[in-house]
Amino acid sequence: MTSTNKNFGAFKKIAAHLNRNRLGDLLTSSGKITREQLQDALSVQASTGSALGQVLKSQGLINNRTLRTVLVQQLAWRALAAACVFVVGFSTMGLSTQSARATSATLEGTAISKRSTPEDDDSIVKASLNRESPISKTAAFPKLFGTSETRSADISPFTKFTAVMARLNSKSAALPDKLKDLQGTSLEDKIEGVNAFYNKVRYIEDKNNYGVSDYWQTPAEFSSRGGDCEDFAIAKYAALKNLGVAEDQMRILILQDTWKGIPHAILIVYTDDGAKFLDNQYKTVKNVDGFTRYRPIYSINRTGWWRHIG
Numbered sequence: 320m321t322s323t324n325k326n327f328g329a330f331k332k333i334a335a336h337l338n339r340n341r342l343g344d345l346l347t348s349s350g351k352i353t354r355e356q357l358q359d360a361l362s363v364q365a366s367t368g369s370a371l372g373q374v375l376k377s378q379g380l381i382n383n384r385t386l387r388t389v390l391v392q393q394l395a396w397r398a399l400a401a402a403c404v405f406v407v408g409f410s411t412m413g414l415s416t417q418s419a420r421a422t423s424a425t426l427e428g429t430a431i432s433k434r435s436t437p438e439d440d441d442s443i444v445k446a447s448l449n450r451e452s453p454i455s456k457t458a459a460f461p462k463l464f465g466t467s468e469t470r471s472a473d474i475s476p477f478t479k480f481t482a483v484m485a486r487l488n489s490k491s492a493a494l495p496d497k498l499k500d501l502q503g504t505s506l507e508d509k510i511e512g513v514n515a516f517y518n519k520v521r522y523i524e525d526k527n528n529y530g531v532s533d534y535w536q537t538p539a540e541f542s543s544r545g546g547d548c549e550d551f552a553i554a555k556y557a558a559l560k561n562l563g564v565a566e567d568q569m570r571i572l573i574l575q576d577t578w579k580g581i582p583h584a585i586l587i588v589y590t591d592d593g594a595k596f597l598d599n600q601y602k603t604v605k606n607v608d609g610f611t612r613y614r615p616i617y618s619i620n621r622t623g624w625w626r627h628i629g
Contacts, residue, residue, distance in 0.1 A: 342371055345389045352380050359626075362573065362582055362616050365533075369476040377476055378626050379469065460589050463572065463607055463615050466627040474624050480571070483535040484621055487557055491537035494561040501562055510588050513558045514597040514604050520554075521545035522599065549573075549584040551599040556586055556620075564588065570618035570625070572596070578612050587618060 343357045352360075352375065360374045372390075375381045462468070474481060501512045523545040525534045536546050538554040546554075552571045560566055568589050576583040586597040587607070594607040615627035 466629040492557040572618040
């Protein structure tokens with residue numbers, strides 16, 4: 320085997336090691352977090368747009384020291400890979416133009432792949448190192464779908480939620496005329512009426528509606544264009560707030576639908592008769608107790624957010 324081939328082989332090994340050692344992989348391989356915890360954090364990351372390191376910190380799974388240690392490991396491997404690229408490039412200057420083009424395409428493809436991976440964006444992770452999200456146990460509400468929960472008051476990482484909440488006003492979240500008759504009725508009548516009203520709106524995925532993978536709509540946008548699961552939950556949340564239901568009595572819950580194997584969003588309302596959920600997949604309001612289809616990931620309202628465990 321020539322020295323050139325050996326150099327290429329060494330680079331391939333390092334490149335493969337880099338691909339295996341993104342932030343999440345390093346943390347799971349070192350036993351800092353479990354694979355299930357990583358998957359839950361990635362789901363939160365997809366919903367919030369936050370860096371993976373920031374999400375894991377806010378969930379209390381890692382601390383600043385652990386995150387810095389992993390980032391140092393990544394930087395060391397990247398430095399080694401850069402040195403290897405230099406050596407390979409210098410030693411193969413005499414290769415044919417075709418071989419050079421193939422090598423360039425391979426390296427460029429690797430770079431593009433790394434840039435497009437959110438959990439590998441170290442600049443975002445480092446920028447969030449000084450943010451502390453205190454998490455404390457809370458027993459104010461009954462368990463959701465058999466899970467325990469921890470609470471944080473810092474909802475700033477959940478940029479899609481905070482953005483749509485900031486856009487709610489008397490016009491974008493006005494109570495529809497057909498729901499005004501629910502004013503002064505019981506909580507049960509309100510949640511049944513709101514659920515039935517909004518479940519008639521057309522379901523449409525964001526990529527077909529807005530040309531993007533995920534867009535959280537105001538109730539006015541949702542009513543005029545249709546929307547997906549979180550849009551149903553947001554509209555119901557806003558309507559019930561207009562009907563006098565306290566926001567700390569409601570949460571938007573992001574969960575895993577174990578039947579379909581996909582993420583899903585519903586609205587939780589806490590009543591004197593236990594926790595209820597309003598869901599575009601069911602015509603009527605359901606009791607949380609005894610319902611086994613859903614596995615909660617996190618829930619949120621304007622007062623805080625909760626990580627669900629179990």
